[in-house]
Amino acid sequence: MAKHRIDIELAGLAREFQQLFLMSGWNQRECAQHLGVSFTHINGILNGGGQPSVTLVKLIKLMVEGPTKTDYRSLILVLEKFPVATRAEIIGSLETLLRSSLARKF
Numbered sequence: 642m643a644k645h646r647i648d649i650e651l652a653g654l655a656r657e658f659q660q661l662f663l664m665s666g667w668n669q670r671e672c673a674q675h676l677g678v679s680f681t682h683i684n685g686i687l688n689g690g691g692q693p694s695v696t697l698v699k700l701i702k703l704m705v706e707g708p709t710k711t712d713y714r715s716l717i718l719v720l721e722k723f724p725v726a727t728r729a730e731i732i733g734s735l736e737t738l739l740r741s742s743l744a745r746k747f
Contacts, residue, residue: 658686658693661701662715675734676700696722703730704738 662672662683669687673680676697685691693701699719720728 644648654693654695654698655686655689655691658698658701661698661705662687664700667704672701674702675731675738677723677734704735707739 665672665675667675669683670680673677673683676683678697682691686693696719699715703719705718723731
């Protein structure tokens with residue numbers, strides 16, 4: 642029974658990731674670059690051959706939906722799980738995304 646529950650939770654993560662990917666407007670290569678993972682990993686998640694981690698789902702959610710006031714602490718915790726070089730790339734991507742998002746609003 643516990644394995645079945647875990648399978649459902651993983652499927653839910655993959656579905657959430659897929660929905661966020663569609664909302665992002667990115668292609669698979671852009672998504673991989675923004676999230677600091679391989680194209681193959683993104684392709685696998687989107688085509689049912691792989692599973693995103695909870696951390697990856699949280700990261701794409703923050704990038705696509707934008708942070709709430711309480712999400713900044715969550716963002717720091719998520720970023721701490723990545724190597725320093727990857728963190729810098731992710732922060733750069735977030736800054737670019739925020740700038741483009743703000744530019745569209747004004």
